[in-house]
Amino acid sequence: MAGVNVQAAVLSTRDTTIPNLDFQHSFCKQYGRSSADIRNSQEQKTFTRRSSHYKSNSLAATPTSWERNSVGSAKYRSVPHRRHVKVSAIAEPLTEPPQLESASKDTSKEAKFDWNKQWYPVAIIKDLEEDQPLAVTVIGRPLAVWWDKSSNKWQVYADKCPHRLAPLSEGSITQDGQLRCSYHGWTFKGDSGECTFIPQAPSDSKPHTSTKACVTVYPSIEQQGFLWFWPDLSQGAINIEAAANPPPFFPELNDPTYGFDMSVREVEYGYDTLVENLLDPAHFVNSHHKIQGRREDGGPWNLKLESKISAPGFKGMADFGPYDFTAPCTVTMNASYPPEISIRTNLYGDHSENLLVHALIVLLTSLKARLSKNPAPNIVATIFFCVPVSPGRSRCYWAFPRNFAAFTLKNVPQWIQHRMPNLVFDSDMLLLHVVERKLEHEGLSGYYSPTKADVLVLAFRKWLNSFAGGAPDWGGTF
Structure with a gap:
């Protein structure tokens, strides 16, 4: 079936309001404060958020958490330091598992989530090569991504030649920019996938x-450095539904004052395990000890569900701010804190304290804080795209835009910026793989979740089972 370029339509319907974002810090221990001190402080100063712009109402001198006002917008709330506050004041231990507000409601009549009528990232554009195709599997669909010179765009083809089903991703790009199958030389191009040449056919046929x-x-569609594809090919879906439901848009990724890198990691556990893990901030300091915090910084979490669970996802709130899941792929977090704090913050974890990039960030951030009369808060956004690949396998794309030391981040070698995220993935890879195998046999009844730290995990499982059929739609592949 012919494909249609929906970029123009998508751009015209794009909602440029930034989603709620938040981010988990690991700086508590490093400047003499426990996470309990920060979360329990009572004095407040407010940073108000307007779309992608963050305006400081008063200069804060301490880490920030967030609250929502009566109309649902997010506010940054700075929390001055107070010592000797009991950790138990943060979130009282529960005698019963946390109950979701909408748990008792019948969702059978509500709109269901359609896995096929969604945008999924398939590649980071800067990582693609125009002279060779790329094989990638998304939601059970084998795909061949290649640069189509005739259309001047990246194409996403089904990874099978119509002749004898050979993978087109193993093919080559001809001198005139068409995709040639390596099995028998059939050649293809364009948005319609037309065959332009069959070597075995007589010249008069x-x-x-x-x-x-x-x-x-x-x-x-190409958007903000990512290539996305839409798996549904039913009549009308391409022109109407795909254009009416564009991929998520983040103003920070277009803002020249932000520096960031994008990367991807494929992991040996499923989509549901990946999303669940990213919605669980309580594991950070334990599973990623000395990489993303320290065990001794751990404590109770007061996670809350801030919206109704529905087919598009849900919004949550952590001690450090909004915490959102937008179906099917997107988990977003964010942090905003005063400039002087980042001077003493190891943004890359203990394993990289001696790296030159860390020294440069500390230096430039320090200068910014000391030279500016009214320095804006430092903002770090955390954006994850969680992609189902096949049962027991998933892919995670990420970008961590930040508005400080942007020049340094833009010029740091890619391998250095990839080092810390891959340390994070490696440190709990085995745990998650084994947990998933056990979950297959025991089911969710094997979970015991007595604290508020698991509220968003439970919310995601409810979304998956109540609205999304319990698992991705693999298109009959598995």
């Missing part, structure tokens, strides 16, 4: 003009 010779082409 035209079997290549048959619709049976065409490759399946999926709708795709």
